[in-house]
Amino acid sequence: xxxxxxxxxxxxxxxxxxxxxxxxxxxxxxxxxxxxxxxxxxxxxxxxxxxxxxxxxxxxxxxxxxxxxxxxxxxxxxxxxxxxxxxxxxxxxxxxxxxxxxxxxxxxxxxxxxxxxxxxxxxxxxxxxxxxxxxxxxxxxxxxxxxxxxxxxxxxxxxxxxxxxxxxxxxxxxxxxxxxxxxxxxxxxxxxxxxxxxxxxxxxxxxxxxxxxxxxxxxxxxxxxxxxxxxxxxxxxxxxxxxxxxxxxxxxxxxxxxxxxxxxxxxxxxxxxxxxxxxxxxxxxxxxxxxxxxxxxxxxxxxxxxxxxxxxxxxxxxxxxxxxxxxxxxxxxxxxxxxxxxxxxxxxxxxxxxxxxxxxxxxxxxxxxxxxxxxxxxxxxxxxxxxx
Numbered sequence: 001x002x003x004x005x006x007x008x009x010x011x012x013x014x015x016x017x018x019x020x021x022x023x024x025x026x027x028x029x030x031x032x033x034x035x036x037x038x039x040x041x042x043x044x045x046x047x048x049x050x051x052x053x054x055x056x057x058x059x060x061x062x063x064x065x066x067x068x069x070x071x072x073x074x075x076x077x078x079x080x081x082x083x084x085x086x087x088x089x090x091x092x093x094x095x096x097x098x099x100x101x102x103x104x105x106x107x108x109x110x111x112x113x114x115x116x117x118x119x120x121x122x123x124x125x126x127x128x129x130x131x132x133x134x135x136x137x138x139x140x141x142x143x144x145x146x147x148x149x150x151x152x153x154x155x156x157x158x159x160x161x162x163x164x165x166x167x168x169x170x171x172x173x174x175x176x177x178x179x180x181x182x183x184x185x186x187x188x189x190x191x192x193x194x195x196x197x198x199x200x201x202x203x204x205x206x207x208x209x210x211x212x213x214x215x216x217x218x219x220x221x222x223x224x225x226x227x228x229x230x231x232x233x234x235x236x237x238x239x240x241x242x243x244x245x246x247x248x249x250x251x252x253x254x255x256x257x258x259x260x261x262x263x264x265x266x267x268x269x270x271x272x273x274x275x276x277x278x279x280x281x282x283x284x285x286x287x288x289x290x291x292x293x294x295x296x297x298x299x300x301x302x303x304x305x306x307x308x309x310x311x312x313x314x315x316x317x318x319x320x321x322x323x324x325x326x327x328x329x330x331x332x333x334x335x336x337x338x339x340x341x342x343x344x345x346x347x348x349x350x351x352x353x354x355x356x357x358x359x360x361x362x363x364x365x366x367x368x369x370x371x372x373x374x375x376x377x378x379x380x381x382x383x384x385x386x387x388x
Contacts, residue, residue: 040217042075042092050187050205052103058154059199061107067203071098073117075211077125079219085228086317087273090219092119096135107152108201109143111189113163125219127173131181135165139189145197147252154197156190162380164188167207176216181209192370193377196251200377234269235315237387239279241265243369245381249287250346253294257286259379267313277322279309287346288333295338306330309353318359320367326351348373355383363387 048069052062075094083090095116102108115137122130138160143150145157167185174180185207190200244260261283269275288303311324327350337343350373357367365385371378 038079040077040079041214042077042094042211043214044071044073044075044181044209044211046071046073046098046181046207046209048098048100048205048207050203053202053204058197061152062104062155062201065103065108067100067102067201067205069098069100069111071096071207071209073209075117075119077213077217079217082317087120089121089123090125091121093117096137100139102201105143107143108155109141109153111139111141111201113137113139113189115163121171124221125171125173129171131169131171133165133167133169133183133185135163137163139163141189141201155199155201157195157197158191161189161191165205167205169207177213179211179213181207181211183207183209190377192380193247194256194380196248196253198248198251198377229272235267235275236269237267237275239263239265239267239365239385239387241383241385243381243383245369245379247287247379249290250344253291255290257290259286259381260284263309265309269315273315275313275315277309277311277313277324279324281307281309281326283307285333288336291336291338291341295341302332304330305333307351311353320355320357320359320365322353322355322357324353324355326353347378350374351378357383357385 073096100111117135169183263281265279309326355369357365
């Protein structure tokens with residue numbers, strides 16, 4: 001169910017991107033005397049209730065359960081020229097901690113999580129605003145799978161897991177410094193296939209938040225005379241990327257294997273914060289190599305797979321967040337049978353990739369990328385990109 005999440009992971013380095021490096025570097029002017037670096041501090045308390053989704057047969061025992069959570073957040077609501085130039089909006093970024101009761105606590109236990117979140121408001125903050133919100137972080141879960149003492153939990157097998165969430169809602173200004181947010185979201189927790197079983201905890205949720213501005217704030221339109229998006233050609237870019245990650249062997253096989261590949265992408269800007277992304281990828285499947293080594297050692301296997309990708313890229317200054325869908329054109333290892341190993345088909349012919357990279361130096365980007373199939377995680381990888 002990772003494919004249903006918005007990236008969310010795009011939050012990890014966004015804050016450093018949004019804080020301006022130098023107002024002189026973009027030569028902007030405004031009709032108002034704004035502080036280039038101003039922002040407002042906000043604290044919020046959220047109640048979350050959800051409906052668990054049994055997306056695979058091994059996790060049918062969670063059907064119909066209702067996880068509940070309490071979350072405390074601290075935000076910085078950004079308000080400067082560079083942010084306005086990036087998205088013509090004033091976004092909010094912050095950190096959160098939360099506690100979850102997963103309803104069937106004898107199987108799933110409890111969760112304590114923390115991380116960062118980002119809220120994008122449509123237009124200027126006003127009495128009513130639609131918004132998008134994403135969260136990413138880590139969670140500590142109390143009752144992981146154990147084949148002897150706790151075999152009922154096929155949703156997670158490690159205490160520490162990733163948490164991702166994407167949602168949308170409405171912000172209602174109640175008083176000058178108090179607002180109410182009502183949201184719907186999709187939520188996921190898993191270890192990204194580092195260790196099986198890893199069915200994941202997936203649930204739709206409704207939430208209500210009460211937020212308080214620590215000081216009054218005034219958001220205004222900015223008449224920026226020099227706008228690079230309007231005065232310069234739209235951006236195009238070629239990317240060559242190398243990725244490396246670790247994935248678990250298919251359950252119940254023990255161990256982890258390396259997964260690495262090379263990707264070429266073409267980015268074509270179509271809007272201020274969005275570009276179309278087309279690419280091709282060659283990847284080495286470490287699971288294929290290891291299965292043949294264990295069960296058919298006298299035979300060779302071609303572990304490489306080739307695919308084409310298409311998707312969108314969100315341009316956020318020095319940060320790039322991508323969502324791509326891929327389809328295999330060449331995948332020689334997909335079915336496997338051997339003595340001691342039941343016949344099995346691996347991987348769908350289509351997949352999704354979620355990526356977040358940061359411009360660390362000139363044309364060099366670095367970040368993370370997550371690959372998933374229809375209802376399962378494949379692996380999380382580090383990605384290094386050269387752009388030109």
